Amino acid sequence: MSKRLAVLMALMLLPVAVPALEDQGLYLHVIPVDVLEREDDQDATLRLFIDNPEAVAATLTAKGMAVVASDTDSLTVSLKNARQTFSGQPDDWLSDTFVIDYSEPSVVDMLASDAWQNDAQPLPIEAMEDGVFDWISDKTYARNFDFASTVARTRSGDCTEHAVLLAAAARASGKPARVVLGLMLVDGESPFVYGHAWTEVWADGEWQLLDATKPEAYADAEALYYIPTGLLENESPSYAMSLFSLTLTFPARVELSR
Amino acid sequence: MSKTACIPVIAAALCVLGFGSTGAVAQDGGSGLPEWLQKELDREVKRRGKSRSVELFDGMLSSTVKAKEKIESVAYDWGEGFLVNFGSKNTPAECYAYDGDSNSATLLSNIAEVGIQNVLEANGASLKSRTIQSVIVDHVGAQPIMALEWFLIIEKAEGEQLAAQTKAAVAVIDKTSVACIHTEMGYSKSFLQMFVEFVENASTSTDDISPYYQELYLVQLNDQAVGFAKMDYVRDEEGDSRIVSVESSAFAADRSTLSTSDGYSYEWSTPQGGLINAYSANVENGELTMQLDLSRDENDIWGVKGNIQGKEYATELPDVSTIESGLRQIQTVRDVIGDAERTEGDLIAWIPDADPAALTRVTFNQDEDNMSGTLSLGPLVMKTKIAGDGTISEMASDLGGMTMTMTRVWSEGEVPPIE
Numbered sequence: 288m289s290k291r292l293a294v295l296m297a298l299m300l301l302p303v304a305v306p307a308l309e310d311q312g313l314y315l316h317v318i319p320v321d322v323l324e325r326e327d328d329q330d331a332t333l334r335l336f337i338d339n340p341e342a343v344a345a346t347l348t349a350k351g352m353a354v355v356a357s358d359t360d361s362l363t364v365s366l367k368n369a370r371q372t373f374s375g376q377p378d379d380w381l382s383d384t385f386v387i388d389y390s391e392p393s394v395v396d397m398l399a400s401d402a403w404q405n406d407a408q409p410l411p412i413e414a415m416e417d418g419v420f421d422w423i424s425d426k427t428y429a430r431n432f433d434f435a436s437t438v439a440r441t442r443s444g445d446c447t448e449h450a451v452l453l454a455a456a457a458r459a460s461g462k463p464a465r466v467v468l469g470l471m472l473v474d475g476e477s478p479f480v481y482g483h484a485w486t487e488v489w490a491d492g493e494w495q496l497l498d499a500t501k502p503e504a505y506a507d508a509e510a511l512y513y514i515p516t517g518l519l520e521n522e523s524p525s526y527a528m529s530l531f532s533l534t535l536t537f538p539a540r541v542e543l544s545r
Numbered sequence: 546m547s548k549t550a551c552i553p554v555i556a557a558a559l560c561v562l563g564f565g566s567t568g569a570v571a572q573d574g575g576s577g578l579p580e581w582l583q584k585e586l587d588r589e590v591k592r593r594g595k596s597r598s599v600e601l602f603d604g605m606l607s608s609t610v611k612a613k614e615k616i617e618s619v620a621y622d623w624g625e626g627f628l629v630n631f632g633s634k635n636t637p638a639e640c641y642a643y644d645g646d647s648n649s650a651t652l653l654s655n656i657a658e659v660g661i662q663n664v665l666e667a668n669g670a671s672l673k674s675r676t677i678q679s680v681i682v683d684h685v686g687a688q689p690i691m692a693l694e695w696f697l698i699i700e701k702a703e704g705e706q707l708a709a710q711t712k713a714a715v716a717v718i719d720k721t722s723v724a725c726i727h728t729e730m731g732y733s734k735s736f737l738q739m740f741v742e743f744v745e746n747a748s749t750s751t752d753d754i755s756p757y758y759q760e761l762y763l764v765q766l767n768d769q770a771v772g773f774a775k776m777d778y779v780r781d782e783e784g785d786s787r788i789v790s791v792e793s794s795a796f797a798a799d800r801s802t803l804s805t806s807d808g809y810s811y812e813w814s815t816p817q818g819g820l821i822n823a824y825s826a827n828v829e830n831g832e833l834t835m836q837l838d839l840s841r842d843e844n845d846i847w848g849v850k851g852n853i854q855g856k857e858y859a860t861e862l863p864d865v866s867t868i869e870s871g872l873r874q875i876q877t878v879r880d881v882i883g884d885a886e887r888t889e890g891d892l893i894a895w896i897p898d899a900d901p902a903a904l905t906r907v908t909f910n911q912d913e914d915n916m917s918g919t920l921s922l923g924p925l926v927m928k929t930k931i932a933g934d935g936t937i938s939e940m941a942s943d944l945g946g947m948t949m950t951m952t953r954v955w956s957e958g959e960v961p962p963i964e
Contacts, residue, residue, distance in 0.1 A: 318946055391856070429804035429830055437854045524853065524860070524902040531899075531924040539946040 318470070318480040318541055325544040330355075331366040333472060333480075333514060334542040343516070343536050350374055352515065361538075366472070366545075369512045370496045377463035377489035384522035387466075389455040391436035397422060398459055409460045412488050412497060419453045419499035426500075432530065449499035450484040463489040466519040468533045471502060472512040472543065480541050485513060582708060586696075588731035590632035592738055599743070601625045601642045606721050608747040610739055629725075631739040636729040638736060640743075643722045650772075650793040650805035651831050652724050653691045653715040657803075660711035660726035661695060667728075670699040673706060677797040681737075682770040684761060685744045687955050689773040690716040691795055692737055693803065714740040717775070717791070719749040754779050758958040760936075764794060765950045771796040772806070774951070776871075778960060784816045788871045805830055808898075818873025818963050825897045837897050839868075849901055860902050868895055868904060876963040879935035881911050881918075896922060934959060 325331060332355060337343060344357035351374030353365035383390045389398075397403065403410070403418050410418070425443035433441065435455030438448040450466045457464035464486055471483035485498040502511055516536035521529035578586070596609040597616045602625060610616070612629050619626040624644065630637040641656070665672060678694035692714040699707050712733060715724045723743070727736045756777040764772035772794025779787045789811045798804035807828040813821035823839040837851035837858070847862040862868075869877075869892040877890040891908040899905050899922055909929075911918040916931045920940060930939040932953075941950045 385856075388856070427798055427802050429798040429802050431806075431829060434854050434856075436856070440855075524858065525900045527899050528905075528923045534944050535924060537944065537946070539943070 318482070318538060320472075320478050320480055321540065321542045322478060323542055323544045329544070331543070331545040332363050333366055333470075333512070334361050334363040334544070335470075335514075335516075335536075335538040336361045336540050336542075337536060337538045339535065347516065350515075350518070361542075364514055366512050366514075369510060371513060371515060372487050372494040372496050373467065373515055373518060375494075377494075380463035380465045380489070381458055381461070382522075383458070385524050386434050386519070386522040386526050387451060387455045387458060387464075388434055388436045389459040391434075391439075393436045393439040394452075394455050394459065397439040398456060403456075410456075412457065412462065412490050412495065415453060415456045415460075415488075416497045416499050416501075419449055419456060420501050423449055423452065423499075432527075446484040446500050450486045453486040453488075453497060453499045457486070457488045467496075467515045468517045468519065468530075469513060469515040470537075470541075472514060472541075473502075474510040474512065474543075474545070476509075478543055480538075480543075482537055483513070585708075585730045586710070586733075590732060590735045592632065592735060592742075594632065596746075599627050601627070602644070602721070605751060606642060606718060606723075606747060606749050608743045610743045610746065612739075629739060629743075631732075631735060633727065633729050633732045633735065636727065638725045638727040638739060640723060640725040643724070644720070645722055646717045646720045646775075647791050647809040648793070648807040648828055649689065649691055649715050649717055649722060649791075650795040650807050651828055652722055653693050653713055653795055654803055654805050654831065656715065656724040656726055657693050657695055657711055657713035660713055660728045661697060663726075664697060664709045664711060664728050665699060668699060668701060668707065668709075670701045670707065673698040673700045675801050677800060677803060678710075679733075680771075680795055680797055680803065682763065682772055682795065684763060684773065684954050685716070685741055687759065687761060687775075687957065688716050688718050688744050688747070689761060689763075689775060689793070690714060690741070690744060691773075691793065692740070693795070694733060712736050716740070716744045718744060718747045720751065720753065721749065723747075754781075756958065758956070758960045760953055760956040762951045762953050765948075765952070766796070767948055769796070778872075778958070785821060786814045786816070786870075786872055788812050788814060812870050814870030814872045816872075816963070818870050818876055820868040820870045820895065823895060827898070835897065835901075837901055839895050839897075849895075849897075853901065858901070862895070862902075862904060865893065865904065869893060872960065872963060874907060875936055875960050877907075878909050878918075878931060878937060879962065881909055882915055882931060882935060887911075899923060899925070936960065 340357045340360060340362040344354045344362040348354050352371065353367065354362055355365050356363040388394065402421060405414055423438065423442055423444055427443055428445050430444045430448055433444055433448050435451050438444050438452040454464040454466050466484060467487055468484050470480050472478060472480050485496060487494040488497055496513055517533035519529055592611050594611045594613045597612045598607065598609045599616050600607045610629060613632055614630045617628045624642050626639065626641040628637040628639055661672065676696045678696045681692040683690055695711045697709040697711065699709050710730045712727045713724065714737060715722060725740050756779050758778040760776050762774045763770050764774065772792065774790060774792040777789045792808040794806045796804055810825040812823040815821060825837050827835040835853050837849055839847065839849050841847050847865065847868065849862065850859045852858055873892055874894065877892050881887050881890040888911045889908065891906055893904040894907050896905045905922055908921045909918055918929050920927045920929050925942065927940040927942040929937050932938040938953045939951065941948060
């Protein structure tokens with residue numbers, strides 16, 4: 288029995304989101320959303336139907352997430368903050384690692400290229416976000432999970448590749464950065480949720496959420512909500528196991544109360 | 546790849562006014578395509594004619610297939626080829642055979658690109674847009690097959706736009722890969738029938754030692770077959786086993802991007818199921834992404850060496866005396882289901898795709914019904930079905946609302962119990 292394909296398929300099921308792709312609706316794995324009417328005095332919430340909700344709720348709460356309820360088959364998070372970040376100190380998130388390998392020549396060359404030169408030095412984090420969006424010219428779901436050096440070289444990928452390269456660019460300039468996996472709620476007339484990845488960068492004394500895929504490209508979206516469900520905490524060659532753990536927090540369906 | 550045998554194919558000279566390159570293309574009618582274009586795409590041919598024989602590599606691979614004319618063979622530096630007129634109006638199918646059984650998905654992608662280039666060269670045109678019409682993964686007995694169809698809009702120098710199509714199919718027949726392309730509009734089913742017929746009738750002769758056990762799995766995401774895995778178990782004169790695994794997957798990452806992945810790995814195992822050494826390599830989208838060797842040095846220290854995503858990589862594994870092979874995994878499941886007192890068994894294995902730098906604990910938990918259970922690789926948990934011989938016949942995992950299933954579709958021989 289081959290275990291390799293099982294592992295590979297699990298990697299394929301990681302969040303893959305490139306909102307800039309024109310065919311997003313056909314190929315994005317969209318998680319079904321049931322819309323409920325919320326009580327007047329309540330914040331909007333998202334209820335995630337997942338395995339082991341109580342354990343996941345405890346983990347998310349420890350990381351500063353606003354988990355408002357959990358039971359045997361679901362947990363509910365507040366949507367009060369549309370761009371919620373995890374808590375934690377920045378010290379651990381500066382290293383040149385196997386996955387965020389910013390000292391590799393392809394990343395160094397990218398950062399030294401004309402495309403990355405700017406009058407403002409060091410580069411503001413928003414300019415880094417734009418830089419990664421522009422650098423990854425081939426927006427595609429075809430990649431599994433590439434290291435920063437691979438992304439810088441191939442200039443190709445989906446949300447995980449954008450998040451990894453942005454983390455590398457930030458760390459190379461001395462700013463702590465980390466890759467976050469979670470859900471994106473695109474709210475509007477027909478809301479939908481999909482698995483997504485983005486980057487948190489430590490700036491001005493706090494974690495700031497950056498998304499180099501620029502999902503605001505959704506013309507009909509009334510609001511975008513980032514719901515972080517896990518950090519890529521293992522950036523060593525053993526990173527795949529950390530990614531698998533994060534897939535366990537991906538729901539089969541969600542309920543939006545708004 | 547040489548193109549000397551390629552026959553220029555005139556793409557169906559169809560004006561595509563009113564059909565934008567971003568228009569939806571589906572295989573059935575009602576796709577929004579103009580009726581005359583859909584008619585061209587839907588045309589087929591009745592498979593008639595004499596069964597004609599093909600011999601390749603001095604008779605090491607032979608087959609028969611119905612064709613209107615004698616099948617013409619062509620030799621190349623890198624392999625052999627043949628042309629089959631299966632009854633389409635203008636163009637035969639071009640087929641190539643390669644010595645080797647790995648990288649089917651890469652081969653499928655590459656051979657389809659040859660077809661696209663043939664269309665462009667024959668028309669003096671450039672590619673305006675491409676759309677994947679279908680990706681098929683299936684099997685004919687022991688042979689896995691993959692097929693792909695591209696719908697093309699090409700543009701001539703004077704600005705005229707034409708619709709065209711390239712179909713490709715690949716099969717692994719024993720240790721040989723066979724790939725065919727057809728570049729005339731339509732004939733999708735006819736082309737695939739011809740290819741399947743070739744594979745069904747194929748026979749091989751080889752001096753290689755016959756495997757004592759072989760199995761073939763198809764991999765599905767929800768209801769879509771996206772890949773296969775084939776395993777061969779061969780025993781040497783000393784009784785050690787070599788388990789070779791060849792895996793490929795292909796699916797439409799978006800409407801104009803084919804995502805491919807190929808893997809080749811082997812492990813040598815003692816008759817007792819202890820690992821002797823192992824090798825694993827992955828190719829993704831035509832690029833080598835991982836190549837690792839696992840071996841034990843003279844001090845009995847296990848070491849991994851190779852490269853991952855282009856980076857040199859070497860490490861020592863934790864201090865263990867024995868790493869267990871696929872043979873031991875089969876025996877572990879058999880031990881659990883054969884012992885009324887036990888419901889769980891585990892072992893430690895090297896699974897480089899999960900973790901190249903450490904050993905992974907694989908745990909089997911038996912369900913109450915005896916012939917099913919769960920297999921856990923760290924956080925990845927899969928429901929399994931157990932066949933009568935104690936081997937796993939199906940694995941399924943639910944992740945984020947999607948279901949991945951690996952189903953055994955063919956097997957031959959048996960794995961003897963480990964004493």
